[in-house]
Amino acid sequence: MGILSRTWTLTKVRLVLATRNRAFFFFSLVMPLIFLVGAVVFIGNHTQWAGYILGAILTATVMGSFWGLSVQLVTFREQGILRRFRIAPVGAGPMLASSIIANYFMALPVVTLEILVCRFVLHMQNWGNLPAIVVLVTIGSATFSSLGLIVASVTNTMQETQMINNLIWMGFIFLGGATIPIGSFPHWLQHVSLFIPAQYLATGLQSAATWQASFWEVLEDSVALLLGLFVAFEMSRRLFRWEPEAKAPRSAKLWVVAAFVPFLIFGAWENYHGSQLKRVNTNYHMLREMMPGQLTAPR
Amino acid sequence: MGEPIIQVENLYKNYGAVEALRGASFAVQEGEVFGLLGPNGAGKTSTIEILEGLRTADRGVARVCGLDPEKAGEKFKEIIGAVLQATSLPQKLRVREALDLFANFYPKRADVGMLLKRFQLEEKANAFYSELSGGQKQRLALAMALVNDPRVIFLDEPTAGLDPQVRREIYDIIAELRGSKKTVLITTHYIEEAERLCDRVAIIDHGRVIALGTPRELKQGSAGTTRIEVRVARPLTNGMMGKLDGVASCHEFDGAWVLSSTRPPATIVALVKQLEAENNELQSLEMFSPSLEDVFIELTGRRLRE
Numbered sequence: 001m002g003i004l005s006r007t008w009t010l011t012k013v014r015l016v017l018a019t020r021n022r023a024f025f026f027f028s029l030v031m032p033l034i035f036l037v038g039a040v041v042f043i044g045n046h047t048q049w050a051g052y053i054l055g056a057i058l059t060a061t062v063m064g065s066f067w068g069l070s071v072q073l074v075t076f077r078e079q080g081i082l083r084r085f086r087i088a089p090v091g092a093g094p095m096l097a098s099s100i101i102a103n104y105f106m107a108l109p110v111v112t113l114e115i116l117v118c119r120f121v122l123h124m125q126n127w128g129n130l131p132a133i134v135v136l137v138t139i140g141s142a143t144f145s146s147l148g149l150i151v152a153s154v155t156n157t158m159q160e161t162q163m164i165n166n167l168i169w170m171g172f173i174f175l176g177g178a179t180i181p182i183g184s185f186p187h188w189l190q191h192v193s194l195f196i197p198a199q200y201l202a203t204g205l206q207s208a209a210t211w212q213a214s215f216w217e218v219l220e221d222s223v224a225l226l227l228g229l230f231v232a233f234e235m236s237r238r239l240f241r242w243e244p245e246a247k248a249p250r251s252a253k254l255w256v257v258a259a260f261v262p263f264l265i266f267g268a269w270e271n272y273h274g275s276q277l278k279r280v281n282t283n284y285h286m287l288r289e290m291m292p293g294q295l296t297a298p299r
Numbered sequence: 300m301g302e303p304i305i306q307v308e309n310l311y312k313n314y315g316a317v318e319a320l321r322g323a324s325f326a327v328q329e330g331e332v333f334g335l336l337g338p339n340g341a342g343k344t345s346t347i348e349i350l351e352g353l354r355t356a357d358r359g360v361a362r363v364c365g366l367d368p369e370k371a372g373e374k375f376k377e378i379i380g381a382v383l384q385a386t387s388l389p390q391k392l393r394v395r396e397a398l399d400l401f402a403n404f405y406p407k408r409a410d411v412g413m414l415l416k417r418f419q420l421e422e423k424a425n426a427f428y429s430e431l432s433g434g435q436k437q438r439l440a441l442a443m444a445l446v447n448d449p450r451v452i453f454l455d456e457p458t459a460g461l462d463p464q465v466r467r468e469i470y471d472i473i474a475e476l477r478g479s480k481k482t483v484l485i486t487t488h489y490i491e492e493a494e495r496l497c498d499r500v501a502i503i504d505h506g507r508v509i510a511l512g513t514p515r516e517l518k519q520g521s522a523g524t525t526r527i528e529v530r531v532a533r534p535l536t537n538g539m540m541g542k543l544d545g546v547a548s549c550h551e552f553d554g555a556w557v558l559s560s561t562r563p564p565a566t567i568v569a570l571v572k573q574l575e576a577e578n579n580e581l582q583s584l585e586m587f588s589p590s591l592e593d594v595f596i597e598l599t600g601r602r603l604r605e
Contacts, residue, residue: 005403006403006404009400013392013396013400017389017391017392020391021391076389080383080385080386080387081387081388083383083387084388084443087351087352087353087379087381087383088376088404088405089372089373089377089404243353
């Protein structure tokens, strides 16, 4: 029995358990659809905004994995469920990877539904660049899952997990461009947003959905998310705790900051040399000035 | 005797200021059902969890099939099965799914259908874990411990908190394991469990093994003595009980006197005379043939379940 086989075994069970979880259905299916309905109402006749809205809604859906997995891991640890798995020949890697993969599979139907609603109900003028969207959704889902898992690895109680999750989530949702366009921020806050992981996902998805940005045009977003994924996954694997009574020291909370290092490096580089803000502002100006028939890639 | 399959030498484990293990040592031969008998806090769970690889010893040697549980990794986990003191599974996992899940982790697997039958869980195969009774959960935990047809099985207080009928059912299952020549290490604070199920027993107290042998050998230490438990109306004169005819040792527990007597009739006659002389009243008197409880009382001056 190899690691892959064990990971797949666990993934299948997690998928089954997710379908029996009402909270999962609410947060992963109902809530994104509520956002979508809100978007339909908000858009009204401005169907040219559908691509931008799709990018934002996909971002919110993908980022949702940040919440679900951290809460699930802490619950399993607190209830002593992880302990039983520890006696079996299963390492921390398959335990974590299976939750990320299962979460991704569960997100796919929602993502598909969102794309179809935008295309046929909101009359999005084209499909966007679907391969680029799929790549970003895949990497983004794994990255935000891993960021959630690292929070679970450094917190001791559900209360603590939810507190840290809320703090980080606020930054993701309000500073990342998923809800408020970064282009509408004051100049200094736009620079701050370059350090937020959600910004790379939102900008990439909005570019791919709005003006059909190619895979190469969202490569930087993908690489930033991918690096974040590797660092966060490896850290949560190393900090993984099976035992309910094994407490993480206070200093361990700093590892959450360490998991964001790739984004701090990317943010610093972008602030001095990059073109991310230019893309962000292009997306925003296109959103404001967009008229039917004018959807072309910015030069 | 061959090489022991489980070897524990001079094991130490502290939890902060609490010394859970203070040099525990014993060895278990292949095919044996070996019991660790002791009161709560004696160090039984620490010992078994070090052997399962769940905890790290501060000092000493722990080996299972020649492997170091802490370092051997997957190879070690593939040859052991375990029932933890408290097993928990996701509430919405079905019984059959739980067995299938854990069976799929191992290269060597027992037939899940057979396990369901053997542990009388066939009717509950499609029930959620949350719908099982305490006894059914424990039977499932036992079945899960056997999904990989292990060489060594660790059972940490497998019947604690269960009603007598379920306890007897689990005794039957363990007796069956004994028949199939599996090596079983079981921790318990139930005398009956140790006497009935174990080939050999180590009595453990305050982190040390204080007696080791077959139940018969251990009880022979108390051979020729009978335990007499007495309750009287008023407190007794200092040291009176210990001076009665035939009394080898005496201890007081919660207002009852436990006497170890070599000549029970003489002891009882002397007791009645003494009580009359003191104008005291006998409230109850019970006699017991020697058990592991007596061995424990003799060695520690305490009851097992204090």
